[in-house]
Amino acid sequence: MNPxxxxxxxxxxxxxxxxLQNEPTAIPTEVKVAFIERLVQAGLTQVxxxxxxxxxxxxxxxxxxxxxxxxxxxxxxTYSALVPNQKxxxxxxxxxxxxxxxxxxxxxxxxxxxxxxxxxxxxxxFRPIVREAAAKGVTVRGYxxxxxxxxxxxxxxxxxxxxxxxxxxxxxVNQVAISDTLGAAAPSDIQETLGMVLKAVPPDLLALHLHxxxxxxxxxxxxxLQLGIETFDASAGGLGGCPYAxxxxxxxxxxxxxxxxxxxxxxxxxxxxxxxxxxxLVAGALGRELPSRNWRRLQGATGK
Amino acid sequence: MNPxxxxxxxxxxxxxxxxLQNEPTAIPTEVKVAFIERLVQAGLTQVxxxxxxxxxxxxxxxxxxxxxxxxxxxxxxTYSALVPNQKxxxxxxxxxxxxxxxxxxxxxxxxxxxxxxxxxxxxxxFRPIVREAAAKGVTVRGYxxxxxxxxxxxxxxxxxxxxxxxxxxxxxVNQVAISDTLGAAAPSDIQETLGMVLKAVPPDLLALHLHxxxxxxxxxxxxxLQLGIETFDASAGGLGGCPYAxxxxxxxxxxxxxxxxxxxxxxxxxxxxxxxxxxxLVAGALGRELPSRNWRRLQGATGK
Numbered sequence: 001m002n003p004x005x006x007x008x009x010x011x012x013x014x015x016x017x018x019x020l021q022n023e024p025t026a027i028p029t030e031v032k033v034a035f036i037e038r039l040v041q042a043g044l045t046q047v048x049x050x051x052x053x054x055x056x057x058x059x060x061x062x063x064x065x066x067x068x069x070x071x072x073x074x075x076x077x078t079y080s081a082l083v084p085n086q087k088x089x090x091x092x093x094x095x096x097x098x099x100x101x102x103x104x105x106x107x108x109x110x111x112x113x114x115x116x117x118x119x120x121x122x123x124x125x126f127r128p129i130v131r132e133a134a135a136k137g138v139t140v141r142g143y144x145x146x147x148x149x150x151x152x153x154x155x156x157x158x159x160x161x162x163x164x165x166x167x168x169x170x171x172x173v174n175q176v177a178i179s180d181t182l183g184a185a186a187p188s189d190i191q192e193t194l195g196m197v198l199k200a201v202p203p204d205l206l207a208l209h210l211h212x213x214x215x216x217x218x219x220x221x222x223x224x225l226q227l228g229i230e231t232f233d234a235s236a237g238g239l240g241g242c243p244y245a246x247x248x249x250x251x252x253x254x255x256x257x258x259x260x261x262x263x264x265x266x267x268x269x270x271x272x273x274x275x276x277x278x279x280x281l282v283a284g285a286l287g288r289e290l291p292s293r294n295w296r297r298l299q300g301a302t303g304k
Numbered sequence: 305m306n307p308x309x310x311x312x313x314x315x316x317x318x319x320x321x322x323x324l325q326n327e328p329t330a331i332p333t334e335v336k337v338a339f340i341e342r343l344v345q346a347g348l349t350q351v352x353x354x355x356x357x358x359x360x361x362x363x364x365x366x367x368x369x370x371x372x373x374x375x376x377x378x379x380x381x382t383y384s385a386l387v388p389n390q391k392x393x394x395x396x397x398x399x400x401x402x403x404x405x406x407x408x409x410x411x412x413x414x415x416x417x418x419x420x421x422x423x424x425x426x427x428x429x430f431r432p433i434v435r436e437a438a439a440k441g442v443t444v445r446g447y448x449x450x451x452x453x454x455x456x457x458x459x460x461x462x463x464x465x466x467x468x469x470x471x472x473x474x475x476x477v478n479q480v481a482i483s484d485t486l487g488a489a490a491p492s493d494i495q496e497t498l499g500m501v502l503k504a505v506p507p508d509l510l511a512l513h514l515h516x517x518x519x520x521x522x523x524x525x526x527x528x529l530q531l532g533i534e535t536f537d538a539s540a541g542g543l544g545g546c547p548y549a550x551x552x553x554x555x556x557x558x559x560x561x562x563x564x565x566x567x568x569x570x571x572x573x574x575x576x577x578x579x580x581x582x583x584x585l586v587a588g589a590l591g592r593e594l595p596s597r598n599w600r601r602l603q604g605a606t607g608k
Binding site: 005184185186187188189212213214215216218219221222223253256259260263264265292293294297 | 309488489490491492493516517518519520522523525526527557560563564567568569596597598601
């Protein structure tokens with residue numbers, strides 16, 4: 001194996017949040033809890049379980065408190081939740097969260113459409129939240145969306161991604177998830193944009209958050225590994241696609257990521273068969289197939 | 305862009321042969337001809353159109369002669385066909401073929417199951433064919449199957465792949481398609497096995513023939529590009545999967561390959577939208593969706 005590749009990687013499982021927030025079908029709270037329980041049994045240790053966004057905005061995740069109450073406390077397992085503003089942060093604290101995620105984007109247009117703030121306004125909104133979180137022993141990760149292509153502004157300048165990554169770290173987040181929100185990036189994008197960010201920021205402060213819309217997610221993972229990235233977001237079954245668009249695919253599927261890492265001899269700590277069983281629960285509740293190639297293969301193999 | 309990556313790549317379109325030979329639905333000859341015509345209109349210049357295998361063995365391709373008669377003669381376009389033995393070679397010559405492909409594997413078990421010969425026997429069978437082809441101005445490519453994982457023998461020794469690649473070239477083939485027949489390889493496999501082959505053989509004598517069963521095909525393409533490979537086999541729409549296995553995926557989809565090359569600024573000469581229209585013809589005839597992410601995306605976009 002290439003000696004410069006990491007021997008082990010971290011997975012941030014975002015299926016329960018980034019995956020389910022895009023599903024039109026409401027999943028009962030007890031199914032979500034059982035899903036998360038099985039994800040943990042499969043070996044996942046970092047799970048983003050929900051979002052403390054206003055229930056009117058994302059009704060799919062209106063049960064954030066109940067989900068957090070239900071999930072098993074297990075040694076070495078960290079649950080996080082997305083927090084869009086002060087109000088959400090207060091809910092998250094009351095729910096006893098130990099890790100939150102804040103969300104901004106590399107373009108104003110995208111950030112306005114998503115959280116109704118400019119990028120600058122979002123950073124100012126997060127400043128007191130991150131400060132208070134630190135005082136309360138809550139760690140913070142920051143999502144930086146549309147780091148490569150923006151649906152409104154097109155190609156995103158690499159220097160802007162670097163600048164915003166540095167500013168998020170200055171605010172006090174301890175990890176920035178460089179996100180290919182459209183799933184449009186190719187390995188050359190990873191090499192160029194991440195390469196520029198890495199001139200200013202060490203790789204252990206970064207995660208890659210990939211979508212697989214165009215089938216390039218695992219190629220981008222490989223490009224990221226070669227640059228020293230060791231933390232990858234992934235979504236069980238590849239949840240996160242829009243089921244109305246035929247064939248639209250969601251986040252990088254955790255199963256596909258784990259398959260490739262297993263084959264490359266890179267440790268994830270995750271049991272692929274148990275992971276696929278966790279995804280089965282959600283596939284059953286949604287009543288549809290999930291996009292992950294490896295989840296489908298495992299379904300075929302077990303005759304389910 | 306990484307200066308060491310090629311500026312342009314060659315695609316060997318194998319959908320009409322490797323794709324359709326696995327489909328249980330018979331495609332009418334005129335649809336195959338129209339499919340190939342559109343592939344050429346989309347910019348593909350190397351198309352493997354059929355196989356001169358015994359019609360009883362692969363009834364889907366029993367019309368090899370008719371297909372070759374029907375396809376458009378176009379400057380700069382090369383049609384090839386698979387030739388399993390002397391009888392098939394004679395049929396191919398009568399049909400006026402200018403390029404043939406021979407097929408063996410890196411393990412005896414796989415090669416016996418597929419062509420009922422040991423690897424040694426297959427090389428001896430090809431020796432006079434390749435010699436006669438050269439005398440008649442017909443060029444030959446050689447498929448070397450199961451270069452990474454064999455369904456019967458498991459992990460395939462890298463040294464065996466290197467040895468057989470060299471022996472195929474010694475026989476007189478002018479290109480060896482290093483094939484991940486199961487689609488099980490990861491970039492580390494490409495790096496290790498291809499890396500060993502490249503110690504003995506220059507990259508311009510090699511092609512990578514990838515399947516996307518586990519979703520790793522484009523990651524493997526990226527690993528191949530980094531090693532200097534400039535020829536990749538691909539199948540329009542991702543044809544080649546077994547439609548009986550849910551979600552089973554076929555060859556690397558030409559659309560997915562072209563998308564990633566476009567995004568990386570690597571020239572293919574292929575128009576992605578026209579390519580997807582070519583695939584539409586086959587999807588219509590098969591009455592099913594094709595696995596390519598980008599084909600599906602283009603279907604969604606055009607509302608077809």
